[in-house]
Amino acid sequence: MxxxxxxxxxxxxxxxxxxxxxxxxxxxxxxxxxxxxxxxxxxxxxxxxxxxxxxxxxxxxxxxxxxxxxxxxxxxxxxxxxxxxxxxxxxxxxxxxxxxxxxxxxxxxxxxxxxxxxxxxxDPSTTELSREFISYWNRAVDTSVRKIQSLLEPTRSAGEIAVWWGKDEIVAAENGEQLTHWLRNSGSTAEVQFTQGIFIRLDAPWVPPYPESLQLVVDKLRAVDPDVPGKLETHAIDNERCVVVMAASVETGTGLTGIIIEGGILRKLNGFRPKHIPRNFKIPHWYQNATVNHSIVNRADAAWIHGRDKNEELAETLTKKVTILGCGALGSHVAVRLAQAGVGSLMLCDPETLAAANVGRHVLGMRSVGRSKSLDLANEIRRRFPHLTVEGHHTAWQHASDEVREKIWASDLIICAIGDWSSEGLLNEEHRVRGVPPIIYCWMEEHATAAHAVGIVNQSSCIACLLNETGNTAAPETIWNDGAEEVSEPACGAYFQPFGPVDIAYAEGIAAELAVDILTGRVAENVHRVHATSTHRLKKLGGDWSEAHKEFRGHFEGGLQFQRPIENSSECPLCNPVHD
Structure with a gap:
């Protein structure tokens, strides 16, 4: 029809x-x-x-x-x-x-x-005008007025805040340190100058009609906190402008609204030099001449970005530091996923530069070609999540400085996505000596037909218990007639794994999920998680399932995710060394 x-x-x-x-x-x-x-x-x-x-x-x-x-x-x-x-x-x-x-x-x-x-x-105060006050406030705001980007915790106590005045937006933060961190990560290189603003908790949301004059605004704020007018007068007159961020709570959560006060400063008065005009003359002039604008407040605090106040694990993940070794196709995506999950601090290590052939399945794009994977990835994540702490090191972990190596081992979790046994073997050996922190090893089999995420949380076993003497999976999920694990380019030593960005998504997912599970304490034992592709795709690529895999798969044809136990291998030279 x-x-x-x-x-x-x-x-x-x-x-x-x-x-x-x-x-x-x-x-x-x-x-x-x-x-x-x-x-x-x-x-x-x-x-x-x-x-x-x-x-x-x-x-x-x-x-x-x-x-x-x-x-x-x-x-x-x-x-x-x-x-x-x-x-x-x-x-x-x-x-x-x-x-x-x-x-x-x-x-x-x-x-x-x-x-x-x-x-x-x-009564407007008891209707959706109150319960949905953010919508109605925002509709009443003049679209030409600068928006306020808020890094503030909405449940914080009333008090002073740090305010940065940008050309197109205003940023309100808990303090100058947080503000500087956010602006630097966002890419700003200019000197960070800020003024003091005011955060106030309203007893109830404001509903239309909203106060337009400065006197009406101050009167409504005085009814909530008698000290606010004095603070407002001081900040606005001393800095020639001031921001007030107001928080109000209803049954569906806490929302923020903003007021911007600018100008109205008395600069000339007969009998006084410009900088010596008494405040008792300035204040009445300010009340009569200052410009008052309602402003939209966009929340950019961690609790809002990572779950709109509903992420119960965020308070814990924000305190965690994760080191990712290997920032290739798999490691780069895992890093972004953990940033999205709210891991507060990330350290990235990789000695390689990005090639054009990497771009199709890497987080970074063509503008990073020829540049350090770890450094550019750190910059990218900082810009996307400026409230987090992210550092990059253009080095293999085993060749890093003593300072960096100690920072690696001081992490709450290490994720190894290197895909090279010479580096992974050394990491595993040192981990057996240190015992902490937990390590996740993640890799893929041929054509990304099976993805592995192994979490080593305690000393009951190690990654070598799952591998053979050459560092390959001792009991793989797939078998291949030609035995070719990699494809070669027409160049010396130019081997690569032939898989695409969709194929790698499953490997990224199980590694990131296991990381959050370990960080939040849901996993406290060594664990081996596997995602296997569909039987149709595997057969199309020329592979087959191993006998060990068939025990889990049965007659199921689609993609399959499961968990294997990690047993201490009697043949592991690290867990069970042979003494002469």
Missing amino acids: NFDESAKDVEQWLLATCNAARTLSPTECAAYKALHIRKGWEVTIGFKTREGIVHLLLDSDFPYSPPRVAYRSGDCYLKWPHVEENGVLCLPKNSVSWTDPIEKVRVALADACVLVDGTLHL
Whole structure:
């Protein structure tokens, strides 16, 4: 059913049902420019207490999209909840099938009646204007006003904050140290200068109409904290501007709103030099002449970025430091995943530079070709997550300085994604001596048909228990007729694993998941996790399942993830050394 057929059916139904239905002109439809309205009607509806006019609106996606309804009997924008500009009502999700356009319209009009009837006599402070206060505050803000990027913990105590004034945005932080860290990681190289602002906790959210004058703003803030006006006067007059970030809590969480106060400084007064004008003259002038703007506050604190306040493990992961050895295709993606998961500190080590052939399956792109994988990856993660601490070292771990090596072993977790036994063997040997921290070894079999993540948490076994004397998996998941583990380029020693970015996603996933499990204490024993591809893909590539793998797979044909035990191998020379 197309739009023209649906709109015709709706029009016929309206004319038969509503005596006063009128088709809207193209100009009237165009007034709802953001909604892309193609057809509309003016309809008179009998609400509980009076008759009212609404516009029934259909966009070009109807009947697949829901009809919209706009209330036209008076201006109710920022006076009633669930009303957008031009009186468009925010109605509940319409679940009627697209095959019945008339029923979709009937339900939309009925929902509009329920919304309007239920709103006419409500106290704004007890309605969604209060419960959804962020939406209504943001709608009232002038779009030309700079937004405030907040690094503040919303549940913090009221007090002073550090404020950086950028050209396009303002950043509010707990203190100068946090602010400098965030700006440096974001790429700013200029000297960080900041002023003092104010953070205040409101007893209840502000609802429309919002205070416009400085005196009204200060009066409302004084009702919450009598000390705020004095602090505000000091910061605004001394710095010629000030930011107030306000927090309010409702049943769905805590939200932030902001006020920016600028100017209004008395610079000349007969009988006084400019810098010696008494404050008791400056304050009245400031109240009368300062500019007050409401501002949107965008939360950029860790709790919001990593789970919108719902990540119960974040308080723990933010305190953790993880070292990743090997920043190739696998290690680079694991690093980004852990940053996204909220691991507070990452250290990256890799001695190689990025080649163009790496770009197709690496986090970094062409602009990093010829540059250090570890250093550029650290820069990339810092820019994407400026609240985290990330450092890179262009070196193999075993050739690093003593200082860096000690930092590696002081981590809460080491992830080894090197894929080279000469480095991994040395790492395992030193780990057997030190005993801490836990280490995850991750690698893939041919064509990334099987991915392994091995967590060594204690000394009951080690990675060598799973490998043969050459450092390859002793009991692989796959077997190959040609035995070729790598493919060669037309160059000396130029071997590589032939797999794509989709194939590596599973390896990245199980390694990152195991890392979080170990960091949060969900895994406290040595563990071996495996993800194996589908049987169809494996056979297509010329491989087959090993007998050991078939014990887990059975008759299942799709991708499979499972966990194997790690047993202490009697043949492991590190766990069970042979003494003469």
